[in-house]
Amino acid sequence: MISKFFYNLYREQFSFSHETAVYLNLVSNLLTTFIFGYILFKLLRFLGRKLLRNVAKRTKTPFDDILIKNRVFLNITRVIMMFIFYASLKPLLGEFPGLLKYIDRLVSVIITFFVIWFIRSLLLSIKDFLREFSSFKDKPLESYVQIFMVLLWLISVIVAFSLLTGKSLIKFLTALGAFSAVLLLIFKDTILGFVASIQISINDTVRLNDWITMEKYSADGNVVEINLASVIVRNFDNTITSIPTYSLVSDSFKNWRAMSNSDGRRIKRSILIKVNSIRFVREDEISEFKKIKLLSNYVEQISNEINNYNHKHNIDKSLLINGRNLTNFGLFRKYLDEYIQQHPHINQSLLFMTRQLEPTPNGIPLEIYAFSKNKVWIDYERIMADIFDHILASVSYFDLEIFENPSGKDISKLKN
Structure with missing residues (x-):
């Protein structure tokens, strides 16, 4: 009806020739189709979005909200409008079979890509919806969506070339098989990433x-x-x-x-004790060590045990090296064991110990191995720093020394 209306208008009112009237009629029909199509597109989009938002407000599921966010309805509206336009091509361009052939191919390609965009928005919506579930929150869903889209785009490009050239799809697939080695090289990182994503998952x-x-x-x-x-x-x-x-x-x-x-974050750090500061504890020093609260019971018990042993075996104690003896290093290790055991921020249900490592040229490492209850990085560092602050300050009470390389100030003192 529209086609005849414009043709008659140009022929009767403006007295154009038949050929001119036909071309002007074609342009007028295309413009009219585009205008009405654009209005219909906006109307469908508005009504559909309004309907979807009303449904989303009344439902508890977040899926409809996700569909709106990923513009699913907009993309499906584009597909619908392109199909309507495709259906109107033959009535509009019936008198121009050559032009109809190429426009038909071009519109088919556009429809193909619009369908791809719709599928992509739908996949993104499904991915976002799955993220709402705790079992999928930490899964690499993006990788699966991307590999599917890569394959889909690859297929769509092949289909588009087939439509534009008018060649059979089978021929393109055959050529693609011959081109597979080049494609594997081009998509090497993509293939490796996809395989890695599956293995990671x-x-x-x-x-x-x-x-x-x-x-x-x-x-x-x-x-x-x-x-x-x-x-x-x-x-x-x-x-x-x-x-x-x-x-x-x-x-x-x-x-x-x-x-x-886990139930704790590991603390594994050591300090270096000078070897020449390690010695036996004299009898007159034991009473001083008993004043240290964490050691008092241990010193009392172990000193009695040592005295009984030495007395029983008639050990000559005029030299400290004879018989059994306490060492300042051993008492310090025991003190740290007790200190770690009563520390409120150390998980007592997990392994903890104070151990002596193999001697080094810089001294004997004394390592603290324990687990902090608090695993937050800032709190963990604070707890560990507090423990070693105490350890470093406690060393002097056992007449031990910590190894450190001499500074420039130390060397200048030696020169003076």
Whole structure:
């Protein structure tokens, strides 16, 4: 009806020739179709969005809200409008079969890509909806969406070329098989990332919000995103590090999740004691050590045991080296055992000990091995610092010395 209306208008009112009237009729019909299509598109979009928002307000599920956020209805409206436009091509361009052929192909390609965009928005909505469930919050869903979209875009490009050239889809797929080696090279990182994402998910090596350390990439922080190409880590200084996804399979890294889920965070630190400051405790010093509250019972018990042993075996104690003896280093270790045991921030249900390590050129390492109840980084560091502040201040009460390299000031004193 519209086609005849404009044609008759140009022929009767403006007295144009048949050929001119036909071309002007074509332009008028296309403009009219575009205008009415645009109005219909806006109307459908407005009504659909309003309807969807009303439904979203009345339902408890967040899925409809997610559909709105990812513009699913907008994309499906575009697809519907393009199908309507495609259906109107033959009536509009029936008199121009050559032009109809090429416009038909072009519109088919546009419809293909609009369908892809709709599928993409739907997949993103499904991904966001799954994130609402605790079982999916730490899974690399982005990787699966991305690999599906890569395959979908690859197929759509093949279909688009087939539509534009008018060649059979089978021929393109055959050519693609011959081109597969080049495609494998082009999409090497994508394929590796996809395989790595599956392995990460199945083996549960990394989750979102896990704290990981990977020295190769200077990464030390929480995982904020896992996608097909990279794993994004927000470091503790708020810098961002991007790690190739497949590196989490091929290279070594440290995941602190087990520590976060455990009952304590490990404290494993040592101090160096000068060897020449270690000695036997004299009899007249025992009473002083008994004044230390954490040692009083132990010193009382062990000194009686040593005296009984030495007396029983007639040990000559004119020399301290004879028989059994207490050492200032041994008493210090026992003191630290008692100190760690009564510390309110140390988890007593986990292993804790004070141990002497192998002597070094810089002294004998005395290591504290225990687990802090509080696993928060700031609190953990504060607790550990408080413990070693106390240890460093306690050394002098046992007549021990801590090794440290001489400073320039120490050397200048020697010269003077």
